[in-house]
Amino acid sequence: MATVVEELSAGQSAVLYVVTHEEMDALKVGITSTASKSDRVRAHTRRGWSVSMVLPFAAVEQARRAEKALIGFLRSCGATETVRSEQMPQGGYTETVAFARGAGVTVGQLANVAKVASDIVTATSGGLYRIDCWTREVRELLVEITQHSVTYSQEERKKMRALLIELRDQVEEWLVALDDPPA
Template sequence: MAGGNFHDRADEPATLYVIQNQARQALKIGVAHQDRIVGRLREHDRHGWTTELTLEFKEGVQALQVERAVIAFLRSCGVASHLPQCDMPQGGYTETFAHVGLAKLDLKDVTSLAELAARLVQRSNCPVHAHVLHLAEAADEVFRLAKDGHKEQARKLWALVQPVMEETIRALE
């Protein structure tokens, strides 16, 4: 098991990592059990990757949520290409991203995104994409109520939604 896949042990501590291979112009985001992270990163290092960020989680499921959120964001920005499997003999090629700079993103953007996603997941104990989706749905409902003439109901709902949105924005800073 090259990558130490642990979906069946996701309740155990894990580490999310972001690594870079400058020669291949690629980034990778991955997750490994905390008892395997040192070996996993050494294996990547042997293949030309450098560790740029590690984040520890008490539960692997949270690390997986952050990994999924970062991957989904990068793909939504058009960073869909990944390295071929033959370039990743140590495994994990599906979580690689080649030419991130084409989307006008850099390593700092990706590590900042991972750190933000980690804070949100740990604070809310829910996937980041679910958190953002719920905020968007609540804002849509405020606008729908106001448009339909239910301005008092819209104000009451906005009073509940606004502090959560502000907290999310503070987390981005």
């Protein structure tokens, strides 16, 4: 059977899923591409796991980030026990929580955390978020440069001016491209 890492490649859409196993008192967080979702999830359901939640993502990397956030959250809250590898011949035991009921972990709670992770991952994956961050950094840097400009030599101020003009010209090109995107 292909591992999840082998199955997933950039550019694919993916899902984050949670499956539970009553008898083992365990839950598992996983990701898979939407193209192979039924195969990966089926590997778990054939071994007594039940699908409790599926969250779609436009890109594999988004699903991977949400999975890491969800597992990290569980581990940081103390849910560190996993099922044994021999209990999961289909793989994925490191993304499980053993003794889920004893740890107080419910699928409903996990769904809420997963939804928040999904929203944050989706929002921070977009270009607008990165542009907003970059704009703030540039603005802060320009304020700092302006405050210290009196300490710069005439030559340094000329170089800074030339670089800022070059940056302004590049930003103007990007703005034009946004108004009239290439076909």
